[in-house]
Amino acid sequence: MTLPRVAAGAITLRMDTTSSLTPYLQLVQQITHAVRFGQLTVGDRLPTVRDVAAQLAINPNTVLKAYRHLEVQGLLASRPGTGVFVAKELRGPSPQDQAALRRALLRWLAQAKEAGLEAEGVQALFADTIRHYTIDQALAS
Amino acid sequence: MNVLEARHLGMRYGRKWALEDLTLDVPGGRIVALVGPNGAGKTTFLQLAMGFAEPSAGTVVAFGLSPRRDAAAFLPRVGYAAQEPALFRRFSVGDLLKMGSRLNHHWDGTMAASRLRRLGIGFDLSVASLSGGMRAQVALVLALAKMPDLLLLDEPMASLDPLARHEFMRLLMAASAEQGLTVILSSHIIGDLRATCDYLVVLTRGRTQLVGDMDEIVGGHQRLVGPLDSLDAIGRVQEIIQAEHSDRQANLLVRIRGPLLDPRWESFPVDLDQIVLAYLSRNAPISDFDTDLKAEAAS
Numbered sequence: 001m002t003l004p005r006v007a008a009g010a011i012t013l014r015m016d017t018t019s020s021l022t023p024y025l026q027l028v029q030q031i032t033h034a035v036r037f038g039q040l041t042v043g044d045r046l047p048t049v050r051d052v053a054a055q056l057a058i059n060p061n062t063v064l065k066a067y068r069h070l071e072v073q074g075l076l077a078s079r080p081g082t083g084v085f086v087a088k089e090l091r092g093p094s095p096q097d098q099a100a101l102r103r104a105l106l107r108w109l110a111q112a113k114e115a116g117l118e119a120e121g122v123q124a125l126f127a128d129t130i131r132h133y134t135i136d137q138a139l140a141s
Numbered sequence: 142m143n144v145l146e147a148r149h150l151g152m153r154y155g156r157k158w159a160l161e162d163l164t165l166d167v168p169g170g171r172i173v174a175l176v177g178p179n180g181a182g183k184t185t186f187l188q189l190a191m192g193f194a195e196p197s198a199g200t201v202v203a204f205g206l207s208p209r210r211d212a213a214a215f216l217p218r219v220g221y222a223a224q225e226p227a228l229f230r231r232f233s234v235g236d237l238l239k240m241g242s243r244l245n246h247h248w249d250g251t252m253a254a255s256r257l258r259r260l261g262i263g264f265d266l267s268v269a270s271l272s273g274g275m276r277a278q279v280a281l282v283l284a285l286a287k288m289p290d291l292l293l294l295d296e297p298m299a300s301l302d303p304l305a306r307h308e309f310m311r312l313l314m315a316a317s318a319e320q321g322l323t324v325i326l327s328s329h330i331i332g333d334l335r336a337t338c339d340y341l342v343v344l345t346r347g348r349t350q351l352v353g354d355m356d357e358i359v360g361g362h363q364r365l366v367g368p369l370d371s372l373d374a375i376g377r378v379q380e381i382i383q384a385e386h387s388d389r390q391a392n393l394l395v396r397i398r399g400p401l402l403d404p405r406w407e408s409f410p411v412d413l414d415q416i417v418l419a420y421l422s423r424n425a426p427i428s429d430f431d432t433d434l435k436a437e438a439a440s
Contacts, residue, residue, distance in 0.1 A: 053315060
């Protein structure tokens with residue numbers, strides 16, 4: 001199957017209007033994801049602000065904000081007059097660590113099922129625990 | 142820096158105030174969504190900002206210029222397009238371009254022509270033969286060809302289908318990136334505005350209800366659901382915009398003013414539609430009620 005090539009450049013940015021993430025954080029997340037999973041590597045040029053704004057019908061300031069955010073983090077670097085480039089690799093947890101975390105989670109899910117907790121209940125408990133964890137961390141700092 | 146400043150701006154038609162005591166600063170380089178129900182005063186405000194009429198009260202200036210007193214300096218810097226663009230129906234698209242270049246001192250005809258080509262709008266087409274979406278795009282291309290610093294768009298997409306709205310927005314966003322202009326866009330359709338506009342003004346009955354940065358506004362509101370008996374405690378920390386409740390549970394739309402520490406309360410993100418709706422319904426019925434009370438007291 002041939003797909004239409006909608007935009008020049010290594011990746012296609014998207015805008016999900018149903019997402020609860022703000023538009024600029026959606027772009028931040030997509031670019032970070034592309035770097036983490038190797039669709040973007042060091043030296044790759046990102047599409048221009050104008051092209052992303054025109055392609056997705058989004059505010060150019062939103063694109064700028066996303067690029068700036070990632071520049072501050074050191075993931076992107078802008079070279080005046082030439083564009084914005086990927087400046088570093090990103091490594092998440094190693095595949096081994098990820099596999100170990102997944103195994104631990106599967107054990108826990110089996111335990112939850114035994115205790116009578118369905119998928120919906122698991123999600124609610126998970127969201128609630130994360131919220132409390134975040135609040136506790138914020139209060140502790 | 143503010144591009145446009147309105148101070149106690151008002152417009153009265155007969156005994157009815159279409160716009161009353163509007164004070165508003167529009168920062169430069171933004172794409173501003175001017176949102177409100179029909180009759181809120183959006184069109185009146187934009188018309189006063191263009192200098193189409195003399196305000197009944199207050200002032201409006203753009204770039205420090207009065208749209209009427211300093212018209213000669215003001216008009217070249219501002220572009221305008223309305224819902225039903227005033228294009229001569231028997232003209233061809235090419236005629237409109239020629240007319241624009243003769244009537245305007247600053248005119249980028251090359252840019253206008255290349256935009257129209259990219260949109261697939263032929264210069265020999267007559268205005269009458271264009272679809273609503275194309276007509277809106279032509280009106281926008283012409284307004285942009287003036288190379289304005291400020292662009293005022295009055296419900297430019299009201300009569301367009303979703304695809305034509307999207308195409309219109311793509312053109313506007315590209316132009317905004319290329320020309321770095323300030324845009325004020327009035328609309329009663331909220332959906333498209335979240336990702337296109339970075340500043341929000343909610344207007345009802347000629348008054349502003351909510352003004353600010355789009356991300357801060359959307360991120361700064363939440364829906365809170367929790368036990369009714371602790372509603373007062375929540376209200377002491379958060380600003381409650383809209384509240385509903387059953388016997389034991391309260392359902393609030395709040396502007397976040399502090400941390401949510403009571404674990405019995407759950408919070409959920411809200412989208413722009415819900416926020417605007419909450420502000421509109423907060424204000425409309427209450428002022429009705431007030432007016433009714435005053436009328437009762439007077440009789």
